[in-house]
Amino acid sequence: MTWVRYTLPAAAMMSIASPAYAVQYLSIEQAQKQAFPSATRFIEMQAGRVWKAEAGGQVAGFFIFDRVVGKHLFIDYAVALTPGGAVHSVEILQYRESYGGEIRGPGWLAQFVGKTGDSALKVNGDIRNIAGATLSSMHVTEGVKRVLATYGNRLR
Template sequence: MNQLAPLSLVLLATASGNALATQYLSPEQAQQVIFPEATLFKAQPVQLTLDQMKQVEKLAAVPARSVSWRVVQAYKDDKLLGYIFFDDVIGKFELISYAVGLQADGLVRQVEIMAYRESHGFEIRNANWRKQFIGKNAGAGMQIGDGIANISGATLSCSHVTDGVRRIAAIVQVLYKK
């Protein structure tokens, strides 16, 4: 058996630009990328009440989906800089893992794709596409075609990540009354 064959396949897959099951950032790396000035990160898991879930659904216009959320608060010394929510949404068939950083005032600071497992649509990792979320909240032009552009060939990934970011922004508004 040719021992170079597996290496050739890896090189061919890499050269094609189609990444499958690619882990880009760990949660800890995402925290540092989103809040590089932070001196402390504190895990603050969130449990939504039924009433809060209803408020989130109304604000985001998508189901609240889960009662429990993995959240980390970022601090510089004693000052709260903001929140990082970790979530997964379905692309077309596979999960997309991402992190959303929100400032203490509840506006989106940054979106990072942590892992992408689809054969198409990885263009959502493009910084220009992700920058469209910055400075927005759940009600401020955060839908495909209304503040967020679609990417041809990545329609479901774009839609599902956009819905997820809008849901998270709504959770922050409901929880922290922003």
């Protein structure tokens, strides 16, 4: 019965470990409508990743879904670009970490508005860090920079 003496404490620790924490804030469709409320349709340009928003037959902008790793788990986010390729908005769609969800704050996300592929986009530079969410802050910032580098000039 020696195995019981070693197994039971491990089993007890596993049962009281904190559960996975995931919050789905917005679906892709909800985020699209929030980013471009006047859009009459979204045309999928890249399966499950890039859409063109149109309003009254005119391009209202582009909506790009992306995913980065926070500290350990994925963060789903979306970047809405103006027709000229600047950031219109950034929204966190799903956050899975147990802490650091402050990156979803409107003040923090507003820092990206107007940024282009030429912007520095660096945490502790033009984007402020969030204590307790340093890796999530850095990774979302790097993700937005990657989205701008990949799509900012190509979608016009």
